[in-house]
Amino acid sequence: MAQYSRVSGNVGLITLQNPPVNALSAAVRQGIVDTVKRALGDPEVKSVVICGQNGVFCGGADIREFGTHMTGPPLVPMIHAIEMADKPVVAAIEGVALGGGLELALGCHYRIAHTKAKVGLPEVTLGLLPAAGGTQRLPRLTGLPAAIALITTGRQITTAEALKLSIVDQVTDYSAVDTAVKFAKSVAERSLDGRRVSERPCPCPPDVDALFEAAMQKVRQSARGAIAPVACVQALQAAATMPYALGMQREKELMATLFTSGQARALQYSFFAQRAVGRWSLPSGARWDGSKPRPIRKTAVIGLGTMGRGITVSLAQAGLSVIAVEAQEKPLKEAQQAISGMLQRGAKRRGGAPPLDLITYSANLQAVADVDLVIEAVFEDVALKKQLFQHLSAICKPEAFLCTNTSALDIDLLASQSRHPELVVGMHFFAPAHVMKLLEVVHGSRSSPEAVATAMNLGKQMGKVGVAVGNCHGFVGNRMLKPYLEQGLFLLEEGATPEMVDGALEEFGFAMGLFRMSDLSGIDVGWRVRKGEGLVQPGASVRVRQGRRYSPLGDLLYEQGRFGQKTGRGWYRYDNRHEAKPDPWLNNFLEDYRARHGLAARRIECQEVLERCLYTLINEGFRILEEGIAAGPEDIDVIYVLGYGWPKHRGGPMYYASMVGLIKVLERLEHYLRAHPDVPSLQPCSLLRRLVASGSPPIHKWRKIIKKTQSHL
Numbered sequence: 001m002a003q004y005s006r007v008s009g010n011v012g013l014i015t016l017q018n019p020p021v022n023a024l025s026a027a028v029r030q031g032i033v034d035t036v037k038r039a040l041g042d043p044e045v046k047s048v049v050i051c052g053q054n055g056v057f058c059g060g061a062d063i064r065e066f067g068t069h070m071t072g073p074p075l076v077p078m079i080h081a082i083e084m085a086d087k088p089v090v091a092a093i094e095g096v097a098l099g100g101g102l103e104l105a106l107g108c109h110y111r112i113a114h115t116k117a118k119v120g121l122p123e124v125t126l127g128l129l130p131a132a133g134g135t136q137r138l139p140r141l142t143g144l145p146a147a148i149a150l151i152t153t154g155r156q157i158t159t160a161e162a163l164k165l166s167i168v169d170q171v172t173d174y175s176a177v178d179t180a181v182k183f184a185k186s187v188a189e190r191s192l193d194g195r196r197v198s199e200r201p202c203p204c205p206p207d208v209d210a211l212f213e214a215a216m217q218k219v220r221q222s223a224r225g226a227i228a229p230v231a232c233v234q235a236l237q238a239a240a241t242m243p244y245a246l247g248m249q250r251e252k253e254l255m256a257t258l259f260t261s262g263q264a265r266a267l268q269y270s271f272f273a274q275r276a277v278g279r280w281s282l283p284s285g286a287r288w289d290g291s292k293p294r295p296i297r298k299t300a301v302i303g304l305g306t307m308g309r310g311i312t313v314s315l316a317q318a319g320l321s322v323i324a325v326e327a328q329e330k331p332l333k334e335a336q337q338a339i340s341g342m343l344q345r346g347a348k349r350r351g352g353a354p355p356l357d358l359i360t361y362s363a364n365l366q367a368v369a370d371v372d373l374v375i376e377a378v379f380e381d382v383a384l385k386k387q388l389f390q391h392l393s394a395i396c397k398p399e400a401f402l403c404t405n406t407s408a409l410d411i412d413l414l415a416s417q418s419r420h421p422e423l424v425v426g427m428h429f430f431a432p433a434h435v436m437k438l439l440e441v442v443h444g445s446r447s448s449p450e451a452v453a454t455a456m457n458l459g460k461q462m463g464k465v466g467v468a469v470g471n472c473h474g475f476v477g478n479r480m481l482k483p484y485l486e487q488g489l490f491l492l493e494e495g496a497t498p499e500m501v502d503g504a505l506e507e508f509g510f511a512m513g514l515f516r517m518s519d520l521s522g523i524d525v526g527w528r529v530r531k532g533e534g535l536v537q538p539g540a541s542v543r544v545r546q547g548r549r550y551s552p553l554g555d556l557l558y559e560q561g562r563f564g565q566k567t568g569r570g571w572y573r574y575d576n577r578h579e580a581k582p583d584p585w586l587n588n589f590l591e592d593y594r595a596r597h598g599l600a601a602r603r604i605e606c607q608e609v610l611e612r613c614l615y616t617l618i619n620e621g622f623r624i625l626e627e628g629i630a631a632g633p634e635d636i637d638v639i640y641v642l643g644y645g646w647p648k649h650r651g652g653p654m655y656y657a658s659m660v661g662l663i664k665v666l667e668r669l670e671h672y673l674r675a676h677p678d679v680p681s682l683q684p685c686s687l688l689r690r691l692v693a694s695g696s697p698p699i700h701k702w703r704k705i706i707k708k709t710q711s712h713l
């Protein structure tokens with residue numbers, strides 16, 4: 001767990017050993033205490049180096065221990081003992097030094113890092129704060145502004161940036177361990193005055209109050225309702241205003257308010273859920289560890305609209321060659337300019353040169369004859385896509401994978417146009433495709449495990465979090481969105497306003513309520529989807545379609561040319577493009593509409609908005625699980641947190657249901673179904689009933705129950 005050796009004559013070398021990231025488990029912490037004691041007690045040893053096994057320094061405290069009974073020596077006194085040592089201790093940082101790992105390094109007297117390593121204090125992303133002295137030591141090195149930015153965002157930075165911020169003392173292209181050993185020898189006799197970070201004052205700018213006021217406003221604004229970022233700012237305020245020992249006390253008190261909070265548990269659930277989805281399995285029994293992905297070198301993107309451009313950028317940034325195809329010369333040129341601009345801006349942010357030379361542009365589909373994998377992102381029209389698949393199947397080499405970015409169309413229908421349906425799979429990206437991390441990998445009934453594995457692996461290469469999902473209308477994300485949006489419209493009919501519905505959802509933690517989101521994505525987009533589903537009857541406003549309650553409000557706005565932000569009017573008014581303002585026109589329109597349909601407006605509480613919108617979305621999630629479209633609740637939660645703005649600190653819709661209590665979700669759905677019997681999405685799913693009947697087990701036990709029920713199907 002921590003190995004000790006004496007190297008280079010008189011340097012004590014301590015190597016953390018806990019693969020894969022040398023997380024600071026109880027055994028590792030005990031190992032550090034023992035080996036530090038041994039090194040400091042060895043008269044032959046004049047200086048000490050701490051490093052990590054396998055080219056990784058340390059990924060932080062062991063998150064798997066959180067929520068369990070913590071044993072082993074605590075981090076704070078352990079790091080304090082290192083800092084107070086009378087021999088120089090040098091941290092050799094390779095790979096990552098994150099969270100408690102970086103805090104361990106900050107307790108050392110020197111930090112030598114590899115140029116390719118990354119450092120950061122990501123605790124806030126887990127609902128915590130750097131409670132091993134990070135909030136008190138970091139600002140003493142970097143100053144308050146940088147410390148606030150790093151600790152409240154949890155951002156990882158390069159060691160070049162860390163050097164500029166005085167977080168590390170030296171960076172090297174060679175082995176950081178060898179460099180650190182040499183450095184340790186060179187400082188063996190040097191005084192440690194000034195090298196103990198906790199003994200330094202915390203530099204305070206003259207406008208420190210304004211700095212913290214702005215910081216607090218920013219975290220309250222950006223991470224709506226999240227408590228950890230606020231506590232991070234408070235801990236940093238202590239560093240600025242109190243002596244170190246009192247600051248440490250304050251850090252400990254603030255951590256105590258976070259450690260057992262529901263938000264921390266939700267964020268830690270999310271952390272592991274995002275890794276669990278990589279261990280995918282299909283109803284056919286195919287699994288991630290039994291399906292070998294084929295390496296992809298040459299790709300093509302067909303259709304260079306917004307999505308196609310983002311996908312092209314993402315592929316090129318992943319180092320893959322891309323043939324970017326657009327049928328007409330003019331849009332092809334426009335796309336080429338747009339893509340080059342996106343790559344140049346990306347290169348400025350990420351460092352390095354923009355990979356412009358990886359992209360070839362063509363108006364001729366024949367150009368893709370030799371690629372390994374094609375992603376089509378043409379207009380969401382089934383006839384157009386079917387025809388394209390026929391052409392691609394004829395043009396591409398027989399082993400090429402044909403992937404579609406469709407957001408809802410039937411993968412099997414598109415696969416049936418190809419001579420090799422087993423090589424057809426959905427790769428549903430989310431706009432903007434070069435930014436959003438979510439990727440739904442949709443397997444059709446004939447998609448081979450190799451095709452799914454290849455698409456999932458390509459997604460990982462592109463920096464995406466891939467979730468393998470089944471083929472149904474809307475797959476997972478968009479399918480669950482439908483009842484959520486539907487309830488929003490019904491609430492308007494019954495007396496709510498867009499700002500009231502959105503206010504409740506944004507108070508819950510969504511970055512954007514459903515009407516603001518509809519205005520952003522375009523009311524015309526929603527209209528086209530409903531038209532494709534045969535739900536739109538222009539001019540009609542009858543409130544029943546296909547035998548169930550239907551609200552034509554979105555269709556009526558579309559017919560009025562109110563598409564949302566793009567036309568300056570939608571559910572809101574936009575005097576400037578992005579600022580949504582309540583529109584008196586809409587209130588009059590709703591009053592007339594209700595009068596016309598004999599609907600009496602009533603007062604609607606926020607709680608009803610949340611229950612009707614969220615519980616119908618959750619109920620659809622249970623249906624998706626029951627049908628095997630998603631393998632587990634984690635898949636759905638990752639999709640909603642990464643792709644639909646579900647507040648991270650609430651874990652995801654299924655996790656939230658487990659926290660609210662399944663029995664409550666069931667009861668409220670039954671309550672609303674009694675009030676609205678013509679809304680089938682309120683009918684509680686039988687899996688939900690089964691889970692409640694089995695005593696509402698914790699979420700990590702649902703898969704077993706689902707498998708059992710499916711095995712009886």
Ligand SMILES: CCC/C=C/C(=O)SCCNC(=O)CCNC(=O)[C@H](O)C(C)(C)COP(=O)([O-])OP(=O)([O-])OC[C@H]1O[C@@H](n2cnc3c(N)ncnc32)[C@H](O)[C@@H]1OP(=O)([O-])[O-]
Nearest residue numbers: 021023059060061062063064098099100122130131132275
């Ligand atoms: C209390 C005092 C204050 C201190 C608090 C803290 O330090 S809080 C912590 C602050 N630290 C952080 O927040 C860092 C969190 N970790 C990361 O950001 C990334 O894992 C990475 C950048 C370290 C490696 O990225 P990558 O894409 O190369 O790999 P990957 O992401 O796929 O992970 C590989 C495997 O390692 C696992 N695992 C990883 N870290 C931890 C951990 N700390 N613990 C346990 N396990 C951890 C991960 O689950 C996965 O396991 P699986 O699924 O194979 O069974």
